[in-house]
Every structure is written in C-alpha cells, then in structure tokens.
Amino acid sequence: xxQRSSSLRFAGLICALAFVxxxxxxxxxxxxxxxxxxxxxxxLAEFAxxxxxxxxxxESIARGYQDPHFVEAKPSFLLxxxxxxxxxxxxxxxxxxxxxxxxxxxxxxNIQAGAKGYLDTSQFAEILEIPAGIVTRAMGDxxxxxxxxxxxxxxxxxxxxxxxxxKLAEMQPEGAAxxxxxxxxxxxxxxxxxxxxxxxxxxxxxxxxxxxxRSWPNLTKRFGLEVVGEIEPRPGIPPGPRHTVEIIQMMxxxxxxxxxxxxxxxxxxxxxxxxxxxxxxxxxLPSVGGEKEATDYFKLFDYDIxxxxxxxxxxx
Amino acid sequence: xxxxxxxxxxxxxxxxxxxxxxxDDTHERLKALxxxxxxxxxxxxxxxAGQASPPAESAAxxxxxxxxxVSTALxxxxxxxxxxxxxxxxxxxxxxxxxxxxxxxxxxxxSVIGDFLGAVGRDPNRSMPALDMHESExxxxxxxxxxxxxxxxxxxxxxxxxxEEGYLxxxxxxxxxxxxxxxxxxxxxxxxxxxxxxxxxxxxxxxxEHLVGGHEGLSDSGFSVSRILPAPKDVFLEAxxxxxRGDAGDVFTATRRGDIAFVGRLRAxxxxxxxxxxxxxxxYARGHNDVGTAFVTQLYGLDATLRWKPLRRAIYHxxxxxxxxxxxxxxxxxxxxRAFGFYTSADYRLTRRWTIGGRYDRSDRARDAxxxxxxxxxxxxxxPSEFSQLRGQYRFTRYAxxxxxxxxxxxxxFVLGAHGAHxx
Numbered sequence: 001x002x003q004r005s006s007s008l009r010f011a012g013l014i015c016a017l018a019f020v021x022x023x024x025x026x027x028x029x030x031x032x033x034x035x036x037x038x039x040x041x042x043x044l045a046e047f048a049x050x051x052x053x054x055x056x057x058x059e060s061i062a063r064g065y066q067d068p069h070f071v072e073a074k075p076s077f078l079l080x081x082x083x084x085x086x087x088x089x090x091x092x093x094x095x096x097x098x099x100x101x102x103x104x105x106x107x108x109x110n111i112q113a114g115a116k117g118y119l120d121t122s123q124f125a126e127i128l129e130i131p132a133g134i135v136t137r138a139m140g141d142x143x144x145x146x147x148x149x150x151x152x153x154x155x156x157x158x159x160x161x162x163x164x165x166x167k168l169a170e171m172q173p174e175g176a177a178x179x180x181x182x183x184x185x186x187x188x189x190x191x192x193x194x195x196x197x198x199x200x201x202x203x204x205x206x207x208x209x210x211x212x213x214r215s216w217p218n219l220t221k222r223f224g225l226e227v228v229g230e231i232e233p234r235p236g237i238p239p240g241p242r243h244t245v246e247i248i249q250m251m252x253x254x255x256x257x258x259x260x261x262x263x264x265x266x267x268x269x270x271x272x273x274x275x276x277x278x279x280x281x282x283x284x285l286p287s288v289g290g291e292k293e294a295t296d297y298f299k300l301f302d303y304d305i306x307x308x309x310x311x312x313x314x315x316x
Numbered sequence: 317x318x319x320x321x322x323x324x325x326x327x328x329x330x331x332x333x334x335x336x337x338x339x340d341d342t343h344e345r346l347k348a349l350x351x352x353x354x355x356x357x358x359x360x361x362x363x364x365a366g367q368a369s370p371p372a373e374s375a376a377x378x379x380x381x382x383x384x385x386v387s388t389a390l391x392x393x394x395x396x397x398x399x400x401x402x403x404x405x406x407x408x409x410x411x412x413x414x415x416x417x418x419x420x421x422x423x424x425x426x427s428v429i430g431d432f433l434g435a436v437g438r439d440p441n442r443s444m445p446a447l448d449m450h451e452s453e454x455x456x457x458x459x460x461x462x463x464x465x466x467x468x469x470x471x472x473x474x475x476x477x478x479x480e481e482g483y484l485x486x487x488x489x490x491x492x493x494x495x496x497x498x499x500x501x502x503x504x505x506x507x508x509x510x511x512x513x514x515x516x517x518x519x520x521x522x523x524x525e526h527l528v529g530g531h532e533g534l535s536d537s538g539f540s541v542s543r544i545l546p547a548p549k550d551v552f553l554e555a556x557x558x559x560x561r562g563d564a565g566d567v568f569t570a571t572r573r574g575d576i577a578f579v580g581r582l583r584a585x586x587x588x589x590x591x592x593x594x595x596x597x598x599x600y601a602r603g604h605n606d607v608g609t610a611f612v613t614q615l616y617g618l619d620a621t622l623r624w625k626p627l628r629r630a631i632y633h634x635x636x637x638x639x640x641x642x643x644x645x646x647x648x649x650x651x652x653x654r655a656f657g658f659y660t661s662a663d664y665r666l667t668r669r670w671t672i673g674g675r676y677d678r679s680d681r682a683r684d685a686x687x688x689x690x691x692x693x694x695x696x697x698x699x700p701s702e703f704s705q706l707r708g709q710y711r712f713t714r715y716a717x718x719x720x721x722x723x724x725x726x727x728x729x730f731v732l733g734a735h736g737a738h739x740x
Binding site: 063065066067070071072073074075076078079082092093096097098100101103104105106107108109112113114115122123124125126127130137140141145146159236237238263264266 | 351361364365
C-alpha cells in the first residue's frame with residue numbers, strides 16, 4: 001500500500017511540474033512586432049530577408065558551406081524552431097534526413113507540415129530532372145520529385161521571393177504593401193543583375209562541364225552550359241575507380257575542360273581527373289554564405305560567374 | 317494531362333505569335349504561360365507526394381472527411397470500369413482504378429530494415445546462432461491529423477513478431493509540450509532509446525543487458541511528455557517524464573495494476589563550436605520488480621556525449637565519444653542489491669565509407685552485485701551507400717567466474733523504402 005501511494009505521489013509531482021511548466025512559464029507574449037522566420041538553407045533566408053526587410057527576423061538552420069542533404073538534427077536547432085512563426089523549406093526531400101524529426105520534436109504547432117507557418121518553396125519554382133518511369137535506389141539517392149537544387153536559377157530566385165512575399169503578406173496582412181514593394185525592388189535589381197550575368201556568360205554558351213553531384217541543372221540550363229557527366233557514379237554514391245576512368249576517357253574525347261565541385265566534397269578525385277585531362281577544378285558555391293564573399297544572392301552569382309568565366313577563358 | 321495541353325498550346329501558338337509581332341507584349345504572355353506551367357507542375361508534384369496543394373488544402377479544410385468526399389466524387393468512374401470490361405476471369409479481380417490512386421495518397425511512409433547477424437567463436441554465457449536473420453523491422457510513419465503523427469515499428473525476429481514501438485505523437489499541444497502515447501522505448505539514457513539498427517555496434521552494451529532491461533533494453537506501454545525548459549542562451553535543456561505500465565524486460569514487473577513505472581530524463585545540450593557539441597543527461601527510472609509489489613527497483617543514469625563533425629566535410633569525417641553510467645538499486649530478500657555498470661565508446665569516421673570504433677564495458681549483475689563482468693569490442697563499419705552497411709566486431713568478455721568469451725560478430729544492415737532520418 002505504501003508503495004502504491006508513493007507511486008501516486010510521484011505521479012502527482014509530475015503533473016504539478018507539467019502544470020508549472022505549461023501555465024506558469026509564460027507563453028511569451030508574441031508581440032506583433034517582427035515575424036520570426038526560420039529557413040532550412042541560407043538561400044531561403046536570403047530571399048526572406050530581401051522581401052521581409054525590417055518586418056522579419058530571419059535565421060537559417062544550415063550554413064552555406066554545408067551539404068544540405070546531411071545537416072545534423074542538433075537540439076540547438078529546436079531552440080530556433082520552437083519560437084518560429086514561419087518555417088521555409090526547400091522541399092523535394094532535400095531535408096528529409098534531418099528536418100522531419102526537428103519539426104516533430106520542437107513543440108511548435110505553427111510550423112508543422114501543413115500548418116499556416118510551413119512553406120515549401122518548391123511549389124513556386126521550375127523543377128528539373130523529375131524522374132520519369134520507375135524510380136529505384138539502384139539509381140542512387142534519387143529525389144523522386146525532381147532536383148532540389150532549384151534556387152540556382154535567378155528566375156527561380158524571383159519566383160521563390162514572390163512566393164515568400166505572398167506568404168508573409170498572408171501572415172501579416174498589415175505589411176502586405178511593404179512586402180510587395182520590397183519584392184518589386186528585389187525583382188528589379190535581379191533584372192539588372194541578370195542582364196550583366198547573361199552578358200558575361202554569353203561567350204561560353206554551349207560549353208561542356210562535368211560536375212561532382214547533380215547540384216547544378218538549373219544554373220547550367222540558365223546559362224546554356226551542358227553537363228556531360230558526374231564524378232559520382234550515382235547521386236550519393238562516392239566515386240569509384242571504374243567510373244572515374246570512364247569520366248576521364250569521356251572528358252578527353254569530348255574535350256571537356258571544366259569540373260564543377262560543391263564546397264563540401266573532397267577534391268581528391270576531381271583533382272586527379274583534372275591532372276589526367278588538363279581540366280580545371282572550380283569549387284562553385286551552391287548557396288549564399290558558401291564563402292565569405294558570397295554574402296547575398298547577388299554576390300553568390302557574382303562569385304560563381306566570375307569563377308566560371310575565368311575557368312572557361314583559361315581553358316578556351 | 318493539363319500540363320501537356322498547356323505545353324502543346326504553347327508549342328503551337330508560340331511561332332504564330334512571334335511571327336505576328338515580336339514585341340514585349342508576347343514576351344510577357346509567354347512568361348505568364350511559363351509561370352502557369354510551373355504552377356501546374358507543382359500541383360502535380362504535390363498530388364504525387366500526397367499532400368494537397370496549398371489552394372486545394374484550404375478548400376478541403378472545412379469538410380470533415382476528405383477521403384470520403386474524394387471517393388464519392390470518383391465513384392462513377394470506378395463503376396464504369398467493370399461495366400466496360402465484363403471479361404469473366406478479369407472481372408473477378410476488383411478493379412482499383414481511380415480509388416486506389418487517391419487512397420495511396422494517404423498511405424503511411426513504409427520502410428523495411430533488415431539486420432542479418434553472423435557469429436564465430438565462443439562465449440559461455442551468450443549463445444548466438446552462427447547465422448541469423450536477427451531482425452526485420454517494418455516501419456509505418458504518417459501524419460494522423462493536424463494535431464498528431466504516428467510511428468509504428470514492427471519487429472520480426474527469430475522469436476516471432478513483436479511491436480517494437482507504436483506510438484502517437486501530439487505535435488500541436490499548447491505550451492510547447494510534446495506528448496507521446498503508445499508503446500515506446502523508454503527515454504532512460506541515450507542508447508536505450510535507439511533501435512538496434514542505429515547503434516554503432518552489432519550488440520547492446522553489457523550494462524544494458526545486466527541493469528537496463530536485458531537484451532533489448534527498456535520498452536513498455538505508456539505515455540511520455542517532454543518540453544524544452546527555459547535555460548541560459550544557447551543551452552538546450554529538455555525534461556521528459558514518462559509513465560509506463562510497469563513491465564519492461566527483466567527489470568520491471570507489474571504484479572498488480574497499480575505497479576506502474578516512471579522514467580524521467582533531463583537533457584542539456586550545447587554547441588561548443590559549430591562542429592563540436594556536448595550532450596549531457598541525467599535519467600531516473602523507478603518500478604516494481606519480479607520479487608513482488610512491495611519491491612522496487614530504481615535506476616539512476618548519467619550520460620555524456622561529445623560529437624565533432626566539421627560542416628564542410630561532414631560526410632567524410634566525424635567523431636562521437638560517449639559514456640553512460642548506471643546505478644541500480646534493487647529491493648529484494650534479504651537485502652538491497654546495489655549494482656553499478658557503465659560503458660564508454662568512441663567512433664571515428666575515417667572516410668565517406670569507413671568508420672572505426674570501440675567500446676569498453678563493465679557491469680555488476682543486478683541480482684548479484686558482487687559479480688562483475690567486463691569486456692571490450694573494437695568495431696569496423698563499411699558503407700556501400702547510405703542505405704546499407706557492413707560491420708565487423710570482435711567481442712571479448714571476461715565473466716566474474718573467470719571464464720571468458722571470444723567472438724567475431726558480423727552484421728549486414730539494409731534499408732528499403734521511405735528515406736528515414738539520420739540518427740543524431
């Protein structure tokens with residue numbers, strides 16, 4: 001009997017603790033000041049900051065130099081998520097290895113998938129490489145709904161920014177005109193920048209490149225480059241000797257002189273291939289913040305295009 | 317279909333329009349069409365992915381049973397199909413045309429994990445078959461409604477089929493609470509909450525076997541409430557309280573309905589740098605043991621984990637060091653048994669495909685704390701891809717009676733189906 005009553009006392013204690021935490025610890029007054037936006041990647045944070053301006057507070061979970069497929073689900077991210085009003089994700093299963101458990105555990109009902117504060121921006125963008133027919137893992141770590149690296153086309157950047165502006169306006173109607181104005185300004189700036197980028201890349205349209213991972217279809221499509229092979233034999237599978245030899249032969253045959261590598265991949269194999277073929281290895285940035293210079297979406301393209309044009313000129 | 321129509325319109329109309337006058341106006345219209353194609357493609361993707369697209373979702377929200385409305389809307393089509401094809405043998409089979417396509421949308425994500433074990437060598441106290449399809453775990457995971465999600469893990473082992481875990485998680489509770497109800501692995505310590513396929517070894521540590529629930533650890537039916545606590549900046553502090561039926565492994569036994577068990581855990585986590593972090597935990601468990609209702613077993617646990625993973629080379633190198641200490645206080649006749657056990661382990665990822673590690677074990681036995689067993693186990697793991705792994709482990713155990721075990725264990729793990737989350 002004493003055991004039982006002590007068990008009940010224990011249960012009572014737990015209930016009391018729960019009550020104290022739930023009711024007494026204040027559900028911090030969400031003063032209608034700034035919308036707290038958390039994004040999965042730095043690029044989305046950049047778009048949200050561009051259109052949100054002073055009315056939002058933006059934070060990204062992943063860093064720009066990190067492989068967005070393999071972010072760790074650290075508890076410190078829960079601290080960001082639990083106070084967020086809006087969570088913006090890339091979608092297309094890019095974050096499938098780490099974001100779902102964070103969303104489940106954060107205890108924030110506003111940002112659960114399907115809730116008002118959850119935005120998947122892939123719905124706004126032009127998505128490439130949507131697999132047709134049967135999809136199996138024999139193809140490697142394929143994304144069955146298309147290539148998730150879609151933000152690397154300025155046109156898609158504009159679409160994502162517009163989608164985010166609309167979402168922000170929905171969440172904060174009194175700021176609708178402000179967000180619209182900021183989007184228009186961003187879009188105009190993007191128009192100008194795009195003309196310059198197109199002009200810089202024009203001489204190199206049709207040039208062939210090899211990439212490490214399939215991160216660049218939208219970028220290469222926009223600037224008319226042709227991706228003729230990947231160093232990974234299949235997405236997510238590390239390079240092996242047989243495939244590397246095939247790539248070297250193909251590059252020599254087709255006179256491919258540029259290899260694009262993301263900043264989070266090992267350079268050993270790309271460098272070895274470059275030595276064999278006389279090609280140049282270009283560590284291109286897929287995301288804002290990949291290097292110190294790439295502080296925003298415009299600087300990201302400035303950086304990448306400068307590297308690309310230099311490499312193409314050197315290997316003319 | 318609509319996409320194809322729009323695309324073909326675009327293809328046929330485009331040259332004519334451009335011939336007429338290649339002005340900004342036609343450019344604008346083409347752009348508008350392009351935008352529409354993109355929007356339609358997004359809608360198709362959303363349908364394929366099983367989520368209603370944003371506009372459709374808001375429209376469907378007021379109706380109580382979306383699946384029902386969908387199936388009635390499609391009923392005429394479904395009825396037409398058998399009428400059009402009255403072939404005798406084929407008509408026997410139910411025709412799941414439109415209905416099954418829409419039903420699939422709500423199916424849970426299904427995954428299967430195969431765990432194959434091989435063993436050579438001898439161990440006087442632990443008998444493992446030479447070759448064993450140790451466990452096949454089938455997972456079903458889905459969102460239940462706007463307030464909850466559910467996870468089921470059915471484990472098929474050599475001893476039969478068992479519900480390893482099956483619980484509902486309330487993700488939308490007020491006040492930042494997260495609650496789980498169902499059968500689950502209890503939150504005592506770190507390693508107890510992990511499924512065997514996410515362990516860095518082929519087996520569980522000696523301390524788990526002796527003090528924390530035996531072969532498979534503590535797992536029971538009940539509910540769990542957790543919440544992030546207010547803490548100094550950058551410190552993650554989380555408290556979890558769990559109430560269980562009171563039957564878990566060989567630690568807790570509920571002879572009467574009132575013999576419930578409690579588990580509490582406090583976890584503190586901090587990022588030391590962007591690539592290094594420290595995770596500390598204190599756990600407590602209390603329940604009645606198999607001697608009788610009046611006899612209580614209490615477990616106290618401390619754990620520490622240090623992780624290092626450089627963000628720029630996260631897929632190539634990382635380190636994880638961990639230690640868990642467990643004190644057990646078991647009431648029985650004639651006296652209380654106070655046992656202590658621990659393990660420490662370290663794992664280092666050498667390359668994208670190879671990981672090496674090791675574990676040191678030492679633990680008293682819960683029912684006879686004077687007997688202490690110890691051992692060590694170096695481990696090597698190879699990953700052909702993210703979805704399979706091969707592991708070899710040498711296991712040396714020195715038992716209290718002076719005998720020892722020398723074994724080589726091999727494991728093959730493979731994953732089918734839905735892409736699960738990476739373990740942290």
